[in-house]
Amino acid sequence: MAAQVKIVAPGVNILSLGLNNGFVYMDGTSMAAPMVSSGLALVKSVNPFLTPADVDALLQKMPRTSGKTYTELNTKRLLDATPRPVTLSVPSTLKSRYVKEAKLTVMKKSNVKTTYALYQGTRKVKTLSAGNSMFTMYAGGDWLPSGSYKLQAVVTDGKHKRTASRSFKYVNPVKPAVAVKASDGGTFELATTRKGVVTVLDANKKVVYEALHVPGKFPVRSDTGAVYTVVLKPTDVSEKVVTVKYAPQPVQAETDSSAEST
Numbered sequence: 001m002a003a004q005v006k007i008v009a010p011g012v013n014i015l016s017l018g019l020n021n022g023f024v025y026m027d028g029t030s031m032a033a034p035m036v037s038s039g040l041a042l043v044k045s046v047n048p049f050l051t052p053a054d055v056d057a058l059l060q061k062m063p064r065t066s067g068k069t070y071t072e073l074n075t076k077r078l079l080d081a082t083p084r085p086v087t088l089s090v091p092s093t094l095k096s097r098y099v100k101e102a103k104l105t106v107m108k109k110s111n112v113k114t115t116y117a118l119y120q121g122t123r124k125v126k127t128l129s130a131g132n133s134m135f136t137m138y139a140g141g142d143w144l145p146s147g148s149y150k151l152q153a154v155v156t157d158g159k160h161k162r163t164a165s166r167s168f169k170y171v172n173p174v175k176p177a178v179a180v181k182a183s184d185g186g187t188f189e190l191a192t193t194r195k196g197v198v199t200v201l202d203a204n205k206k207v208v209y210e211a212l213h214v215p216g217k218f219p220v221r222s223d224t225g226a227v228y229t230v231v232l233k234p235t236d237v238s239e240k241v242v243t244v245k246y247a248p249q250p251v252q253a254e255t256d257s258s259a260e261s262t
Contacts, residue, residue, distance in 0.1 A: 006059055009035040009073040039075040046082045048160035049109050058082065083107055086114070086155045088164040095171045097143060100134050102166075104153055111157045119150040137170060141214035142195030145236045146172045174215075176242045178232040182224035188246070191217045196234040203227045224248060 011032030018024035043055060050058075058081060062071035090102040106114050114130040118139075126139040130153065137144045152165040176194040183189045190198060193215050200209035200220060208228070209220050212235075222228070228246040 003069050005070045006056070007036055007062075007071050007073055008032065009039075035075075036073055039073055039078055042075065042079055043082050046079060047085050047107070048162070049085050049107065049112055049155075049157055050082075084164075085112070085162045086153050086164045088151060088153050088166050090151055090166045090168050093169045093171065094137075095173060097137050097172075097174060098134065099137060102133055102135070102151060104130060104133050104151075104164075106130060106153070106155055109157070112155050113157070114153060114155050116151075116153045119152060120144070120147060125149075137172070140195075142235060143172055143174045143193075143215065144170065145238050146170055176232055176234045176236075176239045178230055178242050178244055180228070180230045180244060180246045182248070183219065185224055186221060188220040188222060188224060188228075189217055190220055190230065192232055194232070194234050194236060194239065196232045196236075199231045199233070201229040201231070205229075 009032040011029060012027045013025050014027070014031035015023055016026045016031065040055060043058070044050060058078070059071060061081065062074070062078065064071045084105075085107045087105045088103070090099075094101065104116060106112070116128040116130040117124050118126040118128060118135070125144065126135070128135050128151075147170060148167060149170050150165055150167045152163065154161060154163045156162075174193055176196065177192070178198065179191045181189050188200075190200075190213075192198060192213055195214045196212070198209070198211060198213050199207060200222065202208050203226065208222055225248045227248070230244050230246060232242045234241070
């Protein structure tokens, strides 16, 4: 009979409720069974996706007294050993555009689905892949601004749901910048590091070009032999407007080295 017992709990001289608002000390499985049931209920509250076989395997891993075929109930140890359905970690401050430090772990269950996202306040700014812990701080056509963010992962089987979230501070290392160079006599190559409105003004402050651009290079048709002012107004209102000047390079006179001296 003892070989069929998997777990035992205190059942002798247990203080319990009695009649007439009193207390009594009682013995028997009626005292031990509720302790085991409540312990297993706590396990399921931590991880509701565990099957009866999973819980049984967890009990089998609990330490036992030498020579015993069963384990003695230790609720704290049982809960500490219960696998969490989802765990998430991230440093308190991130300073890289390419995040590798965030770690997401999800239990492997075919019926459990995971959603993973990046939030700024209550607004979701980016959906992430639960299968790839690395992601970039890029969304909406621009590098995200410095500020407070939150990673959140949710696992569900349609009936139960568990959530893990971690907040962090992000310091964006990419500052607004714009560069301009002549590609040929009638085309400029402009390059920006942040999303914003790019405006090109001629020497008379007349707008010859204006458009919203994401980070990257793009051509602008105009006379590259004239003087221009290029302005980048970032969509990130926490950043300053950037202005650069363009002036054509002076043409150096060539000397004829083949002329004979007399």
